[in-house]
Amino acid sequence: MLTPAEQRVLEIFRNYTDREGQPPLLKAMSLEAVLRDPRLWRCGRALPNEAETIPSGFAEIDALLPGGGWPRGALVEILTDIEGIGALRLAIPALAHLSQSEQWLAWIAPPHLPYGPALAAHGVDLARMLLVWGIESPRERFWALEQSCAQGRVAPCSPGRVV
Numbered sequence: 001m002l003t004p005a006e007q008r009v010l011e012i013f014r015n016y017t018d019r020e021g022q023p024p025l026l027k028a029m030s031l032e033a034v035l036r037d038p039r040l041w042r043c044g045r046a047l048p049n050e051a052e053t054i055p056s057g058f059a060e061i062d063a064l065l066p067g068g069g070w071p072r073g074a075l076v077e078i079l080t081d082i083e084g085i086g087a088l089r090l091a092i093p094a095l096a097h098l099s100q101s102e103q104w105l106a107w108i109a110p111p112h113l114p115y116g117p118a119l120a121a122h123g124v125d126l127a128r129m130l131l132v133w134g135i136e137s138p139r140e141r142f143w144a145l146e147q148s149c150a151q152g153r154v155a156p157c158s159p160g161r162v163v
Contacts, residue, residue: 057093
């Protein structure tokens, strides 16, 4: 069963068109097909044996995650009810790992300016960060996320509310 937030995201994806007016592949997919897609990992579901992971940086969390870390090449979403309680700290070790392995980190419309000295102190290579500002609508956010995903060597980060 989907949560109300998941249902809203699914609705936005189904109604989304890119800047050329093309509908997404999601329109042609059933909800069941979307949820079975190996690129969408939901907590509690095993990863395929060949799935590559990135250590979370926290041994206790890695012990709980299938494959021993965050799934690489998949969407990882950390949901909280309250902004500013430190949820980004869960992702910083993985972001540091990605930036040090020459992966670009694209911050799409972050709600606050990422604090460079703190990120650098945790090993994030600031020279590998891209900040995308001035995006207001969900459609533009999804377009920016889609474009950064299509680049291959870019890990999109979208802290805060996407929809």
